[in-house]
Amino acid sequence: MPAYAFAHLRSRRHHPDIIEYLERVQATLDPFAGRFVIHGLPAEVVEGTWPGSMVLIEFPGLIEARAWYNxxxxxxxxxxxxxxxxxxxxxxxxxxxNYDPVLRADKLRAEAQRTS
Structure with missing residues (x-):
């Protein structure tokens, strides 16, 4: 099952260190089969507010995601x-x-009935 590293980046300063980070980050992902799915702006906010930008990196599983980060x-x-x-x-x-949200709803309904 895939896993993701999700980052909500709220405030940023353009700095030479950020450029270096961007130049080096892919090499840290490669051994863990990590790939960028979303990387920054622009984003169309259709509900609420979203200050900042988003990064989403996909991995084969949570083991690889943890191994990459650490x-x-x-x-x-x-x-x-x-x-x-x-x-x-x-x-x-x-x-x-094949995730089905109806099954999730059924599980939540059953839990609610047990606790009421």
């Missing part, structure tokens, strides 16, 4: 980004290809 190669460049961009990063497992 890898010495990524940790070596991480501060190039975190010193100049404020944001949040999540590692999250995706859903199976």
């Amino acid at each position: 890898s010495p190669a990524y940790q070596e460049i991480l501060q190039l980004r975190t010193d100049h961009i404020q944001g949040d990063v999540l590692l999250i497992e995706g859903v199976e290809p």
Whole structure:
């Protein structure tokens, strides 16, 4: 099942360190089969507000996503980004290809009935 590294980058300063980070980040992803799915602006906000930009990186699974984030190669460049961009990063497992939200609704309904 795929997993994702999701970043909501709220404030950023253009700095030479960011350019270096961008030049080096793909090499840290390659050993873990990570690939950018979304990388920054523009975004069309259709509900609510969204300050900042989004990055979404796909991995074969959560094991690879964790291994990438904790890898010495990524940790070596991480501060190039975190010193100049404020944001949040999540590692999250995706859903199976045949995911059906009706099954999720059924599970939530059953849980609600047990607790009421």
